[in-house]
Amino acid sequence: MPKKFEIRLSGSGGQGLILAGIILADASLLQGINAIQSQSYGPEARGGASKAEVIISETEINYPKVQKCDMLLCLTQKSYDQYIASLKNDGILIVDDSIELRGANGFKVYSLPILKTAVDDMKRPMVANIISLGVISKVLDIVTEDNILKAVLKRVPPGTDYIT
Amino acid sequence: MPKKFEIRLSGSGGQGLILAGIILADASLLQGINAIQSQSYGPEARGGASKAEVIISETEINYPKVQKCDMLLCLTQKSYDQYIASLKNDGILIVDDSIELRGANGFKVYSLPILKTAVDDMKRPMVANIISLGVISKVLDIVTEDNILKAVLKRVPPGTDYIT
Amino acid sequence: MGAPKMVVVNKEWCKGCGICVAFCPKNVLELINGVVDIARPEDCIKCGQCELRCPDFAIYLKEVPENVQ
């Protein structure tokens, strides 16, 4: 892995992206890799845009905020438009397939039916975050799927509705 | 008059000494002499000891508190005991005649029946202050009796009960 | 009785809470993709219940010029 890997998860409130960020960070720790998770926090979080950030690194992480993303996840058009500029030129872009990719040149793009899967297959729009994590773990070969699963189970005990 | 003349009026709350101090300062101003009046201010003013200070001077008065008295008025034994040390060696001491003069050497002493006069002649213990002013104006030939009277009338309009 | 009225929606403002849908006495309204839709305008009795309780000022009765109607 590179010295430091910066990930931004973006979408709208209620999609559980902050929890996804926490799980990702947790999984990194399980793997013995340093991680810092942070989020956008504001009145806009209320139903509006939502943003979670995770930095993972094998060495000490000082500045805790993402400066340029190595990986960007966007679940809404609005978040895509807002954050696409923060993705590194050779960065990884994961988007819901409902999003129109305006000017996404040079990125490794994964456009997948994340929201649809959440609604159709799981009947719960709130699990888009867990589905996203699955995608991320596949794409990102730093944190193992196994550790992500462990972290999910730790934070989302069976039967819980705490997927905010 | 000396460059600066420092006067302390002491007794107990309710004897109206603060008003006396104000009148004295006012009278000085009427006479074209600088004056500063201040008072002790504290929970002890409630029924307890009371102290008013007046500094009069033909030049500017900077430090506004009495350091060494040129003249000291005491209406109670307690106030006498507390303040006698602050009187200059050649200072003027005016006391109610009920006060026992312990160690009052070197001063020009005027011991007069101030409280008795207030109660016997005026039937109002609260006028001890006005009587004191009369005495002071006699003893102190800086401020004229006339100006004191003017100042009294200004501050104590006929019929008022504001002789606190 | 004043001019005739019809129910209209400001889709930009509708947040899809479903309150108007639930309290419409004539079942005129529906939510489609999280936004209200006047599904059965013909059933509307112009009672104004939807307008009264929409938290977002997004649905209301509008006077329609007679000839337009």
Added chain:
Amino acid sequence: MGAPKMVVVNKEWCKGCGICVAFCPKNVLELINGVVDIARPEDCIKCGQCELRCPDFAIYLKEVPENVQ
């Protein structure tokens, strides 16, 4: 009825407000030079009204050993 009692004054604490004097049903008390005085102890009925309302804890009924009385 307990031991016999008498009314006593703590002159150090009395502030001379006159409340005990005014509310003594038997006119036992008087103010002298701003301090209470038990002027007519013989009239005292030990009712305790003075003790009850002295703001300064300066007057109260005291038990007196029988032989002293």
Added chain:
Amino acid sequence: MNTSALVKEYFREEKLPHIWCPGCGHGIVMHAVVRAIDNLKLDPEKICIVSGIGCSSRASGYMNFNTLHTTHGRALAFATGVKMANPSLEVLVLTGDGDCSAIGGNHLIHAARRNIDITTIAFNNNIYGMTGGQYSPTTPTDSYGTTAPYGNIDKPFDLCNLAKAAGATYVGRSTAYYAKQLTTLVENGIKNKGFSFIEAVSSCPTYYGRKNKKGDAVEMMKSLKDDYIDIKIAEKKPELAESKILMGEFYNKPEEEYTEKYQKIIDLLKKEQ
């Protein structure tokens, strides 16, 4: 006036849609307040809306009058200054249960005591919405909040009772469901020359609803319908009132108003001069 016209006339349209969550009762209450203002044909230039801090207190920003969004809990204290300094202004305070009865409780009872001519509308959603769902002084006992994870042991205020005991001369309660009654109460409150207190029961589906499994916005709105009964009906048919909360006009006894009393002093002193 329909909503669209009302919005044009009395709202800052460019600020809409508002920030409140889908189904939040606050929008309905704000709407009712503005309808009352419209019904009374008040001069908008003379209206001053004062609010504190909270979701509810954001209302002032949307309303096109003289608006004052103050500090948390202090709306009534600011409003008192505004009204005293210029009694010709029609002052309304829009506030939340937390804003007016937690941190601002003292200002509420004192404004009521003085009977100063301010109409206060408390958006009561039984929770601190803005900060994410902590229990408030009106959260029912045993309900949950983020700071009451084991159920709330506090007893809630009856805000109307409190305002009345403190001295308010007009007191009423209604809910976002009964938006028309709410409008009437606000109208009457404004008409009362003195301190008026109207409790507008609102709903917070996002926090109170979710924490307490009260269902979605629609279900919460149903509760605002079913759990309440008008005091007049309850008086006639007490059996209907069982386990319901009273609403309606609770108190309406005008007394001389504060700034008018002060004016008398001014007039008197003028005469003496």
Added chain:
Amino acid sequence: MNTSALVKEYFREEKLPHIWCPGCGHGIVMHAVVRAIDNLKLDPEKICIVSGIGCSSRASGYMNFNTLHTTHGRALAFATGVKMANPSLEVLVLTGDGDCSAIGGNHLIHAARRNIDITTIAFNNNIYGMTGGQYSPTTPTDSYGTTAPYGNIDKPFDLCNLAKAAGATYVGRSTAYYAKQLTTLVENGIKNKGFSFIEAVSSCPTYYGRKNKKGDAVEMMKSLKDDYIDIKIAEKKPELAESKILMGEFYNKPEEEYTEKYQKIIDLLKKEQ
């Protein structure tokens, strides 16, 4: 126990005589409170007396218990912390009308609402004594104060009503004249496991009396006798109650106490572990 014994047992004798003016009612009220404590045979080590700032609030310094003289208006907030952190303490708050109903009004209504086991005795002399006679929230309309030179236009609180509306489970009023009744009310207030509020009408001859030509301490004490009537008598003979102020026990309905409710949560969590 006579006064002398009481002083030895429960007062800091070396701090007496107190700073209060001749004839100030506060001394009588403090005396009544201590008699109540003595009558109940409470363990002095477990008693905590909390006060704010004011002439009345100086009482704590004279009383030989755990005493806490806090900031102006905040006695009940400090007391709530003391009681929550150690519910085995018997907490009494001695406060003034200004302290508990002006700056401290919010803490009063919230302590009442919670029904936390604190007995509050408000020394009500209808004035800010300590600062020299400004009108307070209990100064009667038209009375004078140094800040009401043309007569007070404020309407006074009925403190007992307010405390009751806020949620107090024991509420009573008596006056310094009726010192025995006052003692009984304080006793009952302490016995109530919950928030008790006792208004002890006191007198300030120095400021309130003088400003309002109410005569000297004795005449003011006469008013504390003549202007008041017990609620039980008033109920039986309403004609006697005309233009009099009610006193006595107004409310006494115990409810579950706050710290006890909290203890249940602790116990529950312990069981779950």
Added chain:
Amino acid sequence: MSNKIKLLQGNEACVEGALAAGMEFYAGYPITPSTEIAEISAQKLPAIGGHFIQMEDEIAGMAATLGGSLAGKKSMTATSGPGFSLKQENLGYGCIAEIPCVIVNVQRGGPSTGLPTSPSQGDIMQAKWGTHGDHPVIALYPNSVQEIFDITIECFNMAEKYRTPVILLLDEIIAHMREKVDLSSVDRIKIISRKRPTGPKEGYLPYKADEDLIPDMADFGTGYRQHVTGLTHDVTGFPSNSPKVALDMMTRLMKKIEINKEDIIKYEEYRLEDADFAIVAFGATSRAAKDTVNRLREDGVKAGLFRPITIWPLAEDALIGLSKKVNTIIVAEMNMGQYVYEVERVACKNCKVEFYGRIDGQPINPDEIYDFAREVLK
């Protein structure tokens, strides 16, 4: 004695000054040693058609003062330490919403209830840093009853001119002493009122500033509808989360004071012309220091007094100038060291800075400063 010349108490002169400046509204809560300011305002305001209200606490007093100002009236509140602490949150509101008003703090012995009737100068730093977040501060501190009258007028003027709360610091000594005042001094002071908008009511931008960085301020009820908030806001007055808006707002708030320092900063220089030794003092202490300076001069010491009248913003240039001129500066204050920190910061490169403090509730007298100066001069 002209009927404009009066013997007034400091607190009384403060009210007279406020009235001369155009005060029409006062809201407060009594506290020693500021209470007379409330009492005299209660007496005098209705007589001129103004309004006085005693609020339930100091927080409400500050809030109502700001409300009164928004309603268009020149407003004041007065308090002492404990109340000043309580007012801090809403003082910050006044700064961010740019609401002119005057807050008097008659300092007494702290911390906490402390020594309620004793003098102190313990709230100097609090006047600058008491509320959370960065904010503009103007604070003045007169030292005589005449100056209390004059400076109170100045405080109102500055509040109105710069659209900001202005703090008037007094101490128990000058607030309670009585001294001669010539009320006709007001004739020499121009009374300033806030700039009010005159343009079209539609499109009024309440926080759009002219070159002078001070936006026009409309009274509530005059047709210029506006939104006032304590949130970070743009020129329209509405809240914004934009970093640019926040930066612009904060920059202008601070700069509007910064660029007017020359007008705001007042100080007195006494016998400093040829001095090589200076005492820095303000309020009551500066009166004692003047006596000390005179005594030192009698001894042949080239002593002088620098007396800041404007405490905040700091008279930085003047102090630097002073530090370059003298060898030693003694800062004397009735506290444990507050203003001296600032003097040290700007002066210690150039001269020695020594501190003389007193915190026992007693005034600093001329003799003790003299003794200390003698010690330092050794």
Added chain:
Amino acid sequence: MSNKIKLLQGNEACVEGALAAGMEFYAGYPITPSTEIAEISAQKLPAIGGHFIQMEDEIAGMAATLGGSLAGKKSMTATSGPGFSLKQENLGYGCIAEIPCVIVNVQRGGPSTGLPTSPSQGDIMQAKWGTHGDHPVIALYPNSVQEIFDITIECFNMAEKYRTPVILLLDEIIAHMREKVDLSSVDRIKIISRKRPTGPKEGYLPYKADEDLIPDMADFGTGYRQHVTGLTHDVTGFPSNSPKVALDMMTRLMKKIEINKEDIIKYEEYRLEDADFAIVAFGATSRAAKDTVNRLREDGVKAGLFRPITIWPLAEDALIGLSKKVNTIIVAEMNMGQYVYEVERVACKNCKVEFYGRIDGQPINPDEIYDFAREVLK
């Protein structure tokens, strides 16, 4: 991953630290961005037999916290700027009455309501000067989630050891980020509790101090009857107007901190050994500064970071030492200049002091400090 190693949010780590230190009582009022501290305390305290109470406002929260401590429990409250302003009066009470407790201020953008969800370091000076009157202050400021845990314990320890309120400063960034914490670090920290009296109950003097200047503190209800007041008091705890008593009380209050500075003052020195250029920063900003230092080192600049962990009392000696070693100090803070005043005061005699601030609600990032440093180094 040991079960002592956890991914925790800063605010969460604060509560964990408090519990590890022995917190048994929390009283507060919610405010962004500190609310999680209340929420987690509400959840965790009853489980250990402790008590949580949500008060009616921050004033009451502070008062109850002090009350809880007097009743013998280690107590904490948490807030942000507006609430911190409201707590000031009672904070002063805690100082004068010497009541141990911890006050957390999670800083957000000010002044007033400002930018409630944005980070800021705008209350640095308020922590020292916010309440009226002179008073002792201890304030600490960690910069990682692990350190929040550790330093919260230290805050309780210092509060108990020195009988004084201790302020824990956080900022929105470190309070809300999640990072690895090893909770077993507590095993290396000694938990300290206040000295309680053991002597006879009769004649207990609650403010009579030993040589260490810290009086024994009795819990209410343990038989050591005492009077606690915010008035100036003597060793018996009772108020006094005596100047001598006031002097003694104030002197001891300040000295008990002064003589223990070595124990209280903590700081981190990073790559300073051979540095001739230093950045001074704390909290979230210090993390950015560390990145900057590393980048400057890559450029060959001998840069280092001085990070005060204890903000108050000032790390004066260390800063003076630093100023003698380096040519230039840059102070970087998310405000318009606060700590830099103190650095200037103690350092400007010896080296250049430059300020880099940001007040637009955005964190200071490594790049901008780098650019500024490059500018300064030119």
